[in-house]
Amino acid sequence: MTSISSPIDSAKLARGLLDAAFDAFVLLRADGTIAEWNERAVEIFGWSREEALGRNLAALLLPEKHGAVLSRDLQRYPLGRLGEIPGQRRELSALRRSGEEFPIELKMAAIEEGEEPLFVCSLRDISARKAAQQELRETEQQFSTLVQSISNYAICMLDPEGRVTTWNSGAERIMGFCAEEIIGQHFSSLYTEDDRKGDVPMRVLRQAQRDGKFAAEGWRVRKDGSRFPADTVIDPIRDHAGTLIGFAKVTRDLSAEREAQQALEETRQKLAQIQKMEAIGQLTGGVAHDFNNLLTVVIGNLGMAQKASAEGDFARVRRALGSATRGARRAATLTQRLLAFSRQQPLDPKPLDLNRLLASNVDFLQRSLGEMVAVEAVGGGGLWKVEIDRGEFEAALLNLALNARDAMAGGGALTIETSNTFLDEMYARANPEVTPGQYVLVGVTDDGVGMTKEVLERAFEPFFSTKPARQGTGLGLSQVYGFIKQSGGHIRIYSEPGEGTTVKIYLPRYVGADEKSDEAQENHATAGAAAAETILLVEDDEDVRAYLVEICRDLGYRVLSAPGSSAALRILEESDARIDLLLSDVVLPGGNGRDLAARAQELRPDLKVLFMTGYSRNAIIHQGRLDAGRAMIQKPMTQRELADRLRSLLDAEPPRRKR
């Protein structure tokens, strides 16, 4: 390309360039007077070219403080040096014609013209830029105030190496460090020792850097060393060019949330329990109906017996009494099972070796199940003891065995195994009702039809049964469940249709000095009284009292009886007779049995006590258990049961008493 064809007037060119410029250009003489003034200068400052030319720039445009400096600098500037004037590129404020002061950027260069230097000043209006900066500063300030005031979240910034650069009030509240203590420190000090050893903090940063974000829950450590569950989010921060300049870390303390969750879970459990009790309440109607039927059987047969005896037909009397007894027994069983499910039945737990108990039950189970089922017991070695109610446990075992038999219509094998086991925290977390620890496991396995998921889910429900009306009550597993729970244990069924069933019972290990265990009593035959042993019977129900007096006398005991506490105490105080044992109901008119027993043993320190109850009462039973060391027998009882209990108590050491 050719250059511009005709030579251009350089003065015109200069004029054009000046007027096209974005900045104000002013040519100054050494004395500071204005020699040139472009269009932009007119726009910015408000003075026309004519008005500006010849005026002193400092006087015209600058506030006094800047003006003096500029004039001095110009005068001092040595002749013969050209180019940008060092130190003359700066920000200062200038005045518009209107008097408004505003920020400008000034840049100067010296050019030579004859004897004097001339100065080219470029003046840029930077008020818009300044305003934007100010706005940004304010926004940042507001943002930082906002972040600082957030107290539910620990918010901090980290440099690329992980050192803390900012620290908000939430961080101080949650972590315990104040800003002065932590800024400049590496953020790994907020992690647990183990995490630090595993290089977790730096790995987390690298991950955030790589993925653009990191979020996880974990344990963090406060200044005082305590740990808390936390939820952490880390974002990498980059500048315009994409270079990593640090990380933003937001941490939330989850402890309150976890506690709330736990409280919720507890409430849920309580609610479930309440619902269960309510269900029992609703079932009571049905039970009452069953009960009425049984009462009809009992009462009807007794009436029949009375009539038959009047007629002297003793064969009929016996038959009627037999039917009445069977009806009454069934009623008693029903009550037992309901009580078991409602966890209200009084238990009499004793330390037990389940292997020995199993060994003594295998024959009985085998007989109960018949020849089609092979019963095998496999006792684990070194088995720990458990502390449970023996009778209830045997009943539970029988219930499980009967279910197994029903599931193996064509015959099969029933295996009962025991072993020591440990339920760990993990298991407890999955099963909130379980306390982690040592347990004795009793597994009852059959190779029968198994259960579908639907049956499995409902199997423990009282009155849930898949069996025909006359075969199933639906109370077997609920008895087992209630009893195991009440004994501090845990139960779980594993079953698949066609694959058989294993019921696993976990009973807490018993540790402690062995109390006198039940075992010694096993060899006792049903035996009556030794020479003229005397029992003081206290029972408010007249019929029951008469019945008990009868069976005790039948066993050869001498019996004194009283309908309540005060009558009993009068006998104890006034009678010279030797009294060996107090057989007392727990609930009595005019005071409970425990108070009576205490007073009685004050009067007669060697007196032995056996309580009777049909129901649990907090006075003597705490959470379904007897007060430690209290002998108890449950009503209704057979003569044989009573005989055994009386004999074993009377043959035992005299009660140890505090002096």
Ligand code: ADP
């Ligand atoms: P019932 O035996 O009177 O039906 P349970 O409470 O003992 O009541 O059992 C409830 C239900 O659980 C049974 O009807 C049966 O469907 C199921 N079940 C219990 N044990 C077993 C088992 N070992 N194999 C298969 N199903 C079982």
Ligand code: MG
């Ligand atoms: Mg059953």
